[in-house]
Amino acid sequence: MLVGLLTSCQTSPDAAALRERLSARLAQFDGDVGVYVRHFEHDQTVEIAADELFPTASMIKVPILAALLHRVDSGELDYHEKLTYTSDRLYAGEDLLGSFASGEQVTIDKLAFLMITTSDNTAALWCQELAGTGTAVNAWLEQQGFLRTRVNSRTPGREAARARYGWGQTTPREMCELLARVRGRRLGSAAASEEMARALGRIYWDGEALASLPPDVATMSKQGAVNASRSEVVLVHAPHGDYAFCCITNRQTDQSWGHDNQGFVLLRDVSRIIWEHFEPDRPYRAPEGSKRYR
Secondary structure (H helix, E strand, O other): OOOOOOOOOOOOHHHHHHHHHHHHHHOOOOOEEEEEEEEOOOOEEEEEOOOOOEEOHHHHHHHHHHHHHHHHHOOOOOOOOEEEOOHHHOOOOOOOHHHOOOOOEEEHHHHHHHHHHOOOHHHHHHHHHHOOHHHHHHHHHHHOOOOOOEEOOOOOOOHHHHHHHOOEEEOHHHHHHHHHHHHOOOOOOHHHHHHHHHHHOOOOOOOOHHHHOOOOOOEEEEEEEEOOEEEEEEEEOOOOOOEEEEEEEEOOOOOOOOOOOHHHHHHHHHHHHHHHHHOOOOOOOOOOOHHHHO
């Protein structure tokens, strides 16, 4: 099932081949998909349902971090302040923070590290609170011109949106724009943007889009996954110029959690297709045996 896929605009002639390859691959997917691609030096874009709303899943942690660092910049928070973890903060799952004993101390910067690098949900919900709650994160997003990306969870007035999209909602274009502004040191202050770039460059979850890129290529990224939606936003510091892309699925039929889930495979394929388009002289395939590490 393919919904809203062929609503693209402003695709540059040089990107027509890329759009054709992506569209052919997306047509094989059983669910809804949105993709946005932007090459900064070549001024190429591909837009496939790029302005449709999709669930963020854990990608919402990018604007949560940005809003948190805004409070650090303003002097409202000390990034290295020690806080006390209590067991009532536990969000059930495999989070590292959730393994802490009640009463242990942790600094805000380590909470941010856990939220982004390992996608720790317990840490992320605490960071959302420290950022001023979802209401404050959404106000910051609106001030920055992000009109469609919103936090829904634990945010009064967002109950209906939460029921439909989960923790957060966004579009492929707006997720890419968040990383584009980090790249340009324009997401808040230059110092906050650089802190975000460092955080987004040390991701534990590298089995999907990042697995289709050579390991010596620097990236910024964030991943998201819930039963019916798999997503990733990536900015690649490629040899022939930086590019960013975001791929988000929704209502996908395959809701399994193995390596071969249709959504996970799609993320790997989309990443590979884009890399091969912009870096044709350097094709990459993961070596035999890589799957056992993913």
